[in-house]
Amino acid sequence: MMIDHPLLGLRDAQEFTYLGDASLIDRPDWQAEDAQETFHDYLYLRENPAGEHRELWFHETGDRSWLVVTRNTLTHEITKVELARDVARARGRSK
Amino acid sequence: MNQINRLTGGQINRNKELNFRFDGRSFKGFEGDTLASALLANGERLMGRSFKYHRPRGVLTAGSEEPNALVELRQGNRQEPNTRATVAELFEGLEANAQNAWPSLRFDAMAVNDRFSNFLTAGFYYKTFMWPKPFWEKVYEPIIRKAAGLGSISFEEDPDLYDKGFLHCDLLIIGAGPSGLAAALTAGRSGARVILADEDFRMGGRLNAETLTLGDASGSDWAAEAHAELASLDNVRLMTRTTVIGAFDHGIYGAVERVQDHLPQTIADKPRQILWRIYSRKAMLCAGAMERPIAFADNDRPGVMLASAVRSYVNRWAAAPAQEIAIFTNNDDGHRTAADLIAKGVKVPAVIDVRADASAVVGAELLAGAEVIGTEGRLGLTSVTVRLANGQTRKINCGALAVSGGWNPNLHLTCHQRGRPQWNADLAGFVPGPDLPSGMSVAGAANGQLSTAQALAGGAMGAVAALNALGIAAKPAELPQAEDAPIALKPFWHVQGGKSRAWVDQQNDVTVKDVRLAHQENFVSVEHLKRYTTLGMATDQGKTSNMLGLAVMAELTGKTIPETGTTIFRPPYTPVPMGTMAGRATGKHFHPTRKTPSHTWAEEKGAVFTEVGDWLRAQWFPRQGETHWRQSVDREVLQTRKSVGVCDVTTLGKIDVQGKDAATFLNKVYANAFAKLPVGKVRYGLMLREDGIAYDDGTAARLAEDHFVVTTTTANAVLAYRNMEFARQCLWPDLDVQLISTTEAWAQYAVAGPNARRLLEKIVDADVDISNAGFPFMACGEITVCGGLRARLFRISFSGELAYEIAVPTRYGDGLVRALMEAGEEFDVTPYGTEALGVMRIEKGHAAGNELNGTTTALNLGLGRMVSKKKDCIGNTLSERSGLSDESGLRLVGFKPIKAHDPVTAGAHLMNASGEISATTDQGYVTSACFSPNLGCSIGIGFLKDGANRLGEVLRAANPLEGQTVEVEVVSAHFIDPEGERLRA
Amino acid sequence: MAYSGLRIIKEALSGHKGWKPAWRDPEPKGQYDIVIVGGGGHGLATAYYLASRYQTAKVAVLEKGWIGGGNVGRNTTIVRSNYLLDGNQSFYNLSLRMWEDLEQDLNYNAMVSQRGILNLVHTDAQRDAARRRGNAMLLAGDDAELLDTEGVRALYPFLNFENARFPIKGGLLHRRGGTVRHDAVAWGYARGADRRGVDIIQNCEVTGFRIESGRCLGVQTTRGFIGAGKVGVAVAGSSSRVMEKAGLRLPLESHVLQAFVSEGLKPVIPGVITYGAGHFYCSQSDKGGLVFGGDIDMYNTYAQRGNLPVVEDVLESGISLIPALGRVRLLRSWGGIMDMSMDGSPFIDRTPIDGLYFNGGWCYGGFKATPASGLCFAHLMATDTPHEVARAYRLDRFRTGHMIDEKGQGAQPNLH
């Protein structure tokens, strides 16, 4: 597979380490009443769609960026690649 | 007997005669021959035996799709089973043997199976061999396994090298037949980066095998000219002997180049083959088509061949399969064969054409509307029996029968990403479907464009389209006049009502009868058919048989072929040596070897090394007279605890953490608190996974307000760094933190023992105060040593002794260890390896990899209090789940044998002092154990249910695996200096 | 009709006219007591045991394609019971014992071949772990032997002992482990179930569940609605897709595991061997092909195909372990979609919806579990109580922190 790195262009997926569902960015609030429940769902009940999937890849033997890759799990077609840090900020993870 | 069937002409070099041996007999051939063509030229039709019935077999094809002519090529450690004689290039001294035949190819005892074929029908083995029960493994299976299989291996290590490589191009063209060459000329002239790959050693594809002309040149001459022009363009890379084996995601193709298989001897340091990974922006599949056979009674005799193969042998290799060759066809292609044979002076006794309206053939008798219903000849064809249109039968003498059942496009690579082919009625075959791998287009015969003119045009236009899509201007190469015959074919698959078996899959001995039985037993889905009968499962992957099988099944179900199913293919296109897929990363070079800064010095000292991940670390340093490793290790431990020892701990991961939020950040990735760690201090830290399980521990040293150096375990250096980057980029993206690994940049040594300080005082520069007051336990600092060299000093201890870790830039690591040893002489300093390190940490009750095994929590490790509940950190929430916070759960404790000489063994399971020893009574397990020279007995640490409350209890450590059960006392895991006075000394 | 050597002779002499279909192709009925979704090994086994051991009258197996086309038809055929943790031991112990009696039970030769499985160790820490595992196996009533280097050499003299990056320091031998002819397992169970009245319905895809007031009443399919007292889902890699139709999310991901077969060879590998320093395990089929595999491709996928890096990784390991295979040719590769769970262990459990049951999360260990999985799932559905050896396989175990994590990798499915 080839991943179109936002900064470096097409890179071989072999340079990356796969983590999975991009919703792992949305780490819950540890002080919430139902923290155990929300952390359970956050960690264990991940998206596993047959189709478009937003997922985290780490450019480990590359520039060490975490990326959010939108990829179709039926065809492997990649339609979008973002820097995970930007996504995290967009999802309100800034301090 | 020398090349009795060699004809005139052909693309062989008659000035270069080559000697070779097959099945123990000597022959001669010419440069440019394949093993198959040379054998045919010598009048040899028998080349192999079939898998199941051991039927005599000759070549069916002239290419890589060959199911029958499989041989063992070369000898000794280069012996190569299942090599297709049809693609093995002849070289001087080539030696090949028949396989799956005993005692000899001509007389094969196992051919007796053929007599019992009626009992050995499809899937018979599923219905028997069940009684008596033990007999399957003991009797039946060994016999079956011995009989099964094809070639054999030498069991010696393959001496050859295999390379990997990476290529980049705008357009990859797969196949150098008419369409591929036209595409390459078009793209090459446009200036695009082009790769043209073909599995043959001569480019041109069918152009080399046919007598067709392109313009006023012969097909092969035109191909040679095209090749020459392409070779002159440096934007075009020509790759002959290169098979594109697979189409992978996003334009990546795998290709195998056979660099030296055609050479008598391999050249030193050069690879036998190269696995290329080709990164293409666009790709064109121009792989042509394969002719398919027709099934009829005894259609598997040596001499029964595909018509196109007969033309290849006669035209390209000037080798006649026989003196008299009859033809059996359902299309005009068969007639072309007759013309070529006659032109070469080969006698054609008859053209048997199933089409009643077939047009006459010049120079040969046409039997229109006739069918072949049988063949004769034990080791080779002598005659065929024909049922004429009028129902009469006639015997026709011939040494070969050229069979043409139509053509199947070579669409294999279009299926590698699960693309589905489409039915094309004109060809009565499958053509590539719409769901091609992204970036791929198909041209020429592979796309159902069977005439030469169509192939040329398809290639040129295809290249233009592909390049234009890339924004590269291109215009189609001007193309010569070429044959443009329409497809004239009557779908015809197998001759009905033949008396004996008609073969569908020749290698696996699957006959029409077997397909019938599969249907009768409801194995009608194509996949069931394949799996039940093994149709298409042979080394040719059904290239010549799948369609036929489908067609027969379709007849039986009354459905159309496309309704019955499609044939879909998976990589590799043709079988690939496992060594080629492995490349160079094998043996000693399977993984890179990481050496510590003291490696050279340790070698001088005669150290014994051990693998720790990819690192090589000194395990112990034997001294004169020490005959057993325990002597060395015990000495290293005792000497260190008595005086001082030095150990290379460079392998620990080191991560530089900087930024004004560095402390806040560490507070989140460590379970324990770091915010208030003063500058100049080190703190032990425990890292949890988000699921609350402890996964790594180490230290963090605060060199400045905004600068920490974090250490991880050797094993988790990469993982911890990755997780910290995840936390930094994805969880807390606006903390001011910067990370970078410095593991390799610093050589780090532990200096441990009562005399550690006195030793170091001789190394660190005068202005550095390392007195207990000036540099107390858990202090750290950036200092200078040996007269001004920048260094880092940490007062931390894994051994439990007064200890420091000292780091200098790696290039000085060798110098430093020598300096430490020299300075330590007066204290009788000892280097110690990983064994002594392990012993001392077990004596001290420190957890390591065996304890941090991915299933244990801080609570289990006895570090429950470390997990701060006052802050958010990775893992703390889920660590509180009931299943992980059981107060009477596993706890880390120590074990001492009741009988001093009993061994405590890692991996033993803990059982109560009395009662049953079983999984249900399991109390825990020993994780680490060693002989403690300080306690004079074997000790261990491990996890015990409610361990904290069971100190003093006597248990049994059960190790049935090695037949030992020993009584142990539960003790604190801190065997030595539990109050930690030594490390603060 | 019963299969036997005599029968074969009789048929051979009478033109094989007597062989009956191995299973019927019935039209789906409107209502069944129990409907099993998924005609793979586990689904067919469940149906077989429901009919043979739990006397369930009306059972149907619904398969979207052809039976045995899932992982039971695309695996490396290994059976074993070499587990470490409580939750798994007794289950796989039962499964292996069931394999040992399977052929006589089914009257179908699935070629259960206990050729022995050898897990190599290359470091002291690996040996410690192997010892703990081996002892766990013995304590649970399975077999295990700890071999040293010479013990390994005696069994596999052609391994790389001299020139290895990671020397072989021994291995854990599990003699009762081995291989089984995978397709035959599906066919044997299908035939056995069919003979006991189970309707096996191929080309029948489940498109939805009819759920009313918290109870599952049946399934919508491409061949119409089929009512059921109880519905059991055993669809491996498709688990998330199917259960999603019932509004359920599962703690698992779908990943592709590639497997490989070489050209046919005269006998090379006597048993099953797994490399401890890389991703490679290998056995040899009765037909002569080396059957081998390694690690999954690491990314979520439903495409039954993999990519080059994993192939290269597997072969690097393979040739490093067995240098004599260098000139042997890789013939074919394929991919199966694995239902990789969050702790590497499976689920056999009720769901929050009455009458809807789930069997999945088998990762790439589903094949060896087939008999016990079928029996335990049948037991659960027939009695509404978990089978005693499958109690730990609960869907809610992550809520309570009762993971069954043999590899200690945590909530990272692609690492199990």
Added chain:
Amino acid sequence: MHNLKPMTALGADTPQIDQFDGLEISERPDFALASLSIRLGRDVQCAEQAKAYLGFDLPEPGQGHLSDPFSCFWMGPVQWMISAPHDSHEDLAVALKQAVGDAGSISEQTDGWCRFDLSGPGLTAVLERLCNVDLASLASGDARRVRLEHLGCFVWCLKPAEAVAVLGPRSSAASLHHALVGAAKSAL
């Protein structure tokens, strides 16, 4: 001056040089390295201070800069590797830190890496047997992080199509060197 003798990554006193028909592979211990990362929100200030010290702008992603005494290549988002002659700049990290102050984070990387320079007409043929970098696409100074011999290495273009520096993890220098030499023997 301290009294410790340095050792090359290949474990010798002097750097290794290998000659092939069309390629020279030379070990280069004579460079000091330091990483520079811009602190959060300090981009402008840090870039300016770095430029003041280095004499050139910090390069764009994937690119680099070659000059005397300082050269540089982009390593990752807001992170660069700075290189300078070891003899004159052994304390590069310290000097850089003084230059950028608290606007940037500096880490000494000198001995984290071993460096082999490959130069000669045979470069393309050798490199294509080693890693997936498309040499034709590299301009002077460009750097790519690649997998080479299973190692994360930088391929740093010193002269388009003719010369590159390969930086790999120092502890694996022998393995990396073996791979480079093996590829050269194989391809040339």
